[in-house]
Amino acid sequence: MSEDGSTQSATTWPLPKFSFKVQWDSQEMSFQEVSGLDIEAQPIEYRAGNSKEFSVIKMPGLKKFSDVTMKKGMFKGDKAFWDWFGEIKMNTIKRKPVVITLQDEEGNAAVVWTLANAWPTKITGTDLKAQGNEVAIETIVIVHEGLTCEVK
Template sequence: MAADYPLPKFHFQVDWGGAKIGFTEVSGLDVETEVIEYRHGASAEYFKTKQPGMQKFSNITLKRGTFQSDNEFYDWWKQTYFLQEGNSTGSKFRRDITISLLNENHEPVVVWKIKNAWPIKIQSTDLKADGNEIAIESMELVHEGLTIQND
């Protein structure tokens, strides 16, 4: 009977190679195939044929609350900066990330596996003197592939 209902999206976990922290939002789990259009000059048809081209992946955004003495987002981003400066070698700053949608028993039912992700943008919280919200920070990631497992 449980299979008759869509899954709620609020119970998930992210394994990102850092400390075990919770995220409030994950977005950008998109996969797209570019289209190649082709028509040769001697074709009897007056239209182009379409075929699949290269895969394209959206950037992934992770959001979480800001915690005192927790600088993991910035520290990871800083590793990519130092690589550009020539102070680091290899792909130490790339991480494989697993995002799991969980059922009521805290078991993964849909799993997104992201390959070779690294941060391109860190956004700190906005500050507002009369605000009544939690301080939220975000990190935008690029990556080299995404697979989806729906078991």
């Protein structure tokens, strides 16, 4: 039976994407946008020499994770991105777990993505415009070694 709208069903409506939080180690940070929560299995193509089929078979290979891009407004005295990026030395960096939580209408965790061993690979400062009236936005690109997703 279809919903007639007389009662609100918890399973009918998809989650809104505007309520989320990001936690780095134990520090919670506010972001305007998070993108790149992707994972894929690279296909391996194989064909045995004595196969009767004239085509390859495809098997799942290594997993590949996308870089995660986060954007936030710039605040006076806030240099957390730059401090973390400044810790990069020859093949060493403090890797942090990053937890991204999508919240439901009541603010409870609905979906939780966890990035393992994350570290910054790129920071982009804001563009500057003499006639602009937008908020100054800075961007950080984070690489990681694993993405898990937990649906609550």
